[in-house]
C-alpha cells in the first residue's frame with residue numbers, strides 16, 4: 072500500500088500553526104503563490120542553510136554566488152528560454168478550463184472535476200498554442216519591446232554568465248562548482264498541490280564545471296551526494312528514488328539526466344524534487360556564441376584549452392520543504408489517552424523550534440526559572456516559552472509544530488535545579504540538571 076494523502080491536513084496545519092499562508096489572503100488570495108509564516112520561514116531557512124553548508128562552506132571546490140534576478144535579455148535567447156521555454160496550452164470553450172495539451176491525462180475537466188479526472192470528452196478544446204512561461208516586465212520608464220526584461224525562470228544562467236568572474240577572482244581550477252540560492256518565476260499553466268508547483272519559488276542550484284573527459288564520473292559522484300543529502304534531511308529512504316530521463320524527456324544537449332523523486336503519497340505519488348544533469352558544454356558554448364566572449368578554460372596540467380562540461384544539481388527549496396512536511400506528518404494514538412496526537416516528525420536539524428520550555432504552574436518561582444532557562448538557550452537555538460493552558464495542550468501544540476524537545480520546570484526543579492525533558496518521538500522523559508541541559512540538547516540535536 073502506498074503512503075497516505077496528507078496534503079489537505081497539512082495545508083490546514085500549516086495555516087493554523089504559522090507555517091504557510093496563502094498570499095494576499097485578505098483579498099481572496101493570489102493564484103498559486105504562498106507566504107511563509109514564522110515557522111515556515113525557519114524551516115525553509117534551515118533547509119537552505121544545510122544545502123549551503125553541504126555545497127559551499129564544507130568544500131573548497133564550490134564557490135557561492137548571489138546573481139541578480141533581472142539579467143540582460145540576450146541571456147534568455149542564448150539559454151534557449153525565449154524560443155523554447157514553452158508549454159502547449161489549450162482552452163476549453165465549455166468548461167472554461169485551461170490545460171497543458173501534453174498533460175491532459177492529469178488535468179480535471181472544469182465541469183465535473185470530481186467525477187472524471189482526465190476525461191475531456193465534454194470539453195471543446197481549442198487548438199494548442201505555445202505559451203512562454205517567462206514573466207515579462209520592462210526596465211526603465213518606457214514600456215516598449217526594446218526595454219523588455221524577464222524575471223529569471225531559473226537561477227542557473229546567473230552562474231553560467233559569471234563562470235570566468237568566479238574562476239579568475241577565486242583562482243579556482245577545473246573541476247570546481249558555483250552554487251546559489253534564489254527566487255525563480257514561472258508562469259505555470261497548471262500550478263498546484265500547495266507549494267509543489269507555484270509561480271514564484273526558490274531554487275538551490277549548483278553548476279560543477281569539469282573536464283569533458285571526466286564528466287560521467289562527476290555525474291555519478293553528484294548523483295550520490297545529492298541523494299545522501301536528502302536522506303540527511305530525514306526523508307525516509309523508501310520514499311526516495313532516482314528516475315532516469317527517457318530519450319523523449321532528455322534535453323537535446325544533455326548527456327544524461329536523473330531526477331531525485333520523492334513519494335508524496337496519495338495520487339501524487341513519486342514526483343521530482345531535484346534534477347541532476349550532465350549538460351555538456353551547451354550553456355557555456357551558447358553564451359560564448361551570443362556574447363562574443365570566450366568562455367573557455369586552459370588546463371595547465373594537460374596543456375589543453377577546452378569548454379568545460381557542466382554537471383548541474385538543481386533542487387527546489389519549496390518542494391523539499393513540502394517533502395519534509397509530508398514525510399514528517401503523522402497521526403498516532405497516545406497510550407492511556409483518549410485523544411490521539413498529530414506529530415510533525417521533522418528531523419531535529421531542520422525543525423523550526425528546537426525546544427519548548429514550560430513552567431508546570433504559574434507560581435512558586437517556576438515561570439521565572441523557566442524564563443531564565445529559555446533566555447540562556449536562546450543564545451544558541453530557537454526556543455519557545457509557553458505558560459498558557461494545560462501541560463497536555465502545550466505538548467500537543469509542540470508535537471504538531473515538530474519541536475523535538477519539551478522542557479518542564481516543576482515543583483522539584485526550583486529545589487534541586489533539575490528539569491524534565493520530553494522527547495517528541497519516544498515520549499520518554501529524562502530528568503536533567505539545568506547545568507547539563509545545553510549539552511544534553513546539543514548531543515541530541517546533532518548538527519542542527
Ligand code: GAP
Pocket residue numbers: 224225226227257259266267268269270271272273274276343344345346385386387388389390391
Ligand atoms: N536549471 C535547471 C532547472 O531549472 P527544473 O527541473 O526546471 O531545472 C529544478 O527545476 C527544480 O526546481 C525542480 O526539481 C523543482 O524542485 C523546482 N521547481 C521547478 N519548477 C517549480 C515550480 N513551478 N514550483 C516549485 N518548484 C519548482
